[in-house]
Amino acid sequence: MSVVVLPRPVTGRRGTPRWLRLLARRRATLIGLALVSGVLFVGVLSPLLAGDPLRIDVARRLTAPGQTHWFGTDDVGRDVWSRVVYGARLSLLVGAAVVALSFVMGLGCGLIAGYYRRLDNLVMRVMDGLMAFPAIILAIALMASLGPSVLNVIVAIGIVYAPRVARIVRGSVLVIRETAYVEAARALGASDVVVIARHVLPNCLSPVIVQASFVFAAAVLTEAALSFLGVGVPPYVPSWGNILAEGRLYLQQAPWLVLYPGAAIMLTIFGLNLLGDGLRDLLDPRLRGIATERTN
């Protein structure tokens, strides 16, 4: 995991941190935060909220939503509520792991490419090549080689998004390495490792952190798409994409198989997008003025 070094919060008169007040100023960001917290809550507490998502009860297959099965049952009688709730857990796991993985790989490649000019061309051409594939196509191809499993889904999506992180990091590093404080550190005899870790890395983080929310959303979407296509996580694993894939076959008899996991995906992505917009306005001071202008 990359360690996020946030500056000490500058507290205002009422004791509320400035970043919190800035975050709260936009209603859209708060809605996003609420939605994402909701998914987080459901995902973390899924064992308390739902029963066994794998329990098969063929006698009750394709039961409509009701008292015992809030979201109905699927084609082998599994409880859809439980599967949707555990699906949130899987989405969170995939999202968080992909963000971590793509950030570690992207930061590594971006720092090297930006700092060591001789390696820049080589690293960035490889990144360009990876980005020449549309995301979902590269993910499908990687899954074809790696085989279906949750870990492989994370690795595949992580590889897909790492070059996008790397490109942003490289851009910041190119600016930072020319600054006076980096020159000063070098003049004092600091080694490359120290300069990169102490001076370059912390200063190139904020534009990347802004991307975290969007990479998270993209990872959740890509996992759902891969599983929907049957090349993601194995079919028994409760995943929103898997439920939708079953739902496609029973559209007329059991529309709830599409509606509930569909709503879950939509609300999650919607929340992450709103939160991402808010974070971008907050962490990217250049955009702050534009943001306030837009809300007016």
Added chain:
Amino acid sequence: MKTYIARRLLALVPVALVVATVGFTLIHLAPGDPASVIAGPDATGDDIARIQRQLGLDAPYHVQLFRWYGRLVQGDLGQSIFLRRPVLEAILDRVEPTLLLTLYAMLVAILVGVASGVLSARHHNTVTDQALMSVALVGISIPNFLLGLLLILIFSVGLGWFPVAGYSPLEYGWLRTLRSLTLPAFALGLVQSALIARIARSAMLDVLREQFIVAGRAKGLAESAVVYKHALKNAMIATVTVIGISFAILISGSVVVEQVFNIPGLGRLIISAVLRRDYPVIQGVVLCIAGVYMLVNLAIDLSYLLFDPRVRYQ
């Protein structure tokens, strides 16, 4: 201008080389020997050796890689293991539905996106603007395959206006083709139109603040001439980029949406190839789509020549 085009073409070479290498390496990423993976768990040693020879896997990696480059230059994508025919043939057979779907979706995305973006900008900060932008925000949060399923539920299962799934080839009449592709194209295009609308709106708002717009109004031009002739052309520079990106996203999106609507295009080809571990077909489709993606990106860059004279005189 000529140097600009030449430079852009030259920049494609290393990217194409990396793309070809990645496409080749994919098959070697599989844990264990690719030949035994292809042959399946019940294969005998002879089977595996035969597949190894067939795919040239018995040669060292770098030799295989250069053979691969050589074949690609000649347009040879190899033989499908399962379909027992050249990969290129199989791909060309499946291009029609994917291409038509992508173009149809592009049309939907541009028409809906640019129209609502311009409308939003003209009525900046009114109810129209806020309503359109709220819809767009929800729009970018719906995955295309989910929207496809919802459209089927409403317009096929509910109202019965469109076929639930399937594709009618062009040879049976273009009207039937159009009808079979309408729901998929909207599923694919509407999601992109949300993105285009957001970009078109902000590009338009930026342009409408420019001096030459004030000048145009001051000399008494009709509002429609100001907006559609002067502002729109300038707002298109930012919009064309996102339209180009959208096109690239739509090609890959159609791979997913085809699965929803049972359309026999490239998407169904690659998914069935993945399930059968037919690696040459997977490589072929991936390379073809990446190739188109690269050409589209080139076209975007070159289109600036058309829209932005500043690039032209560089």
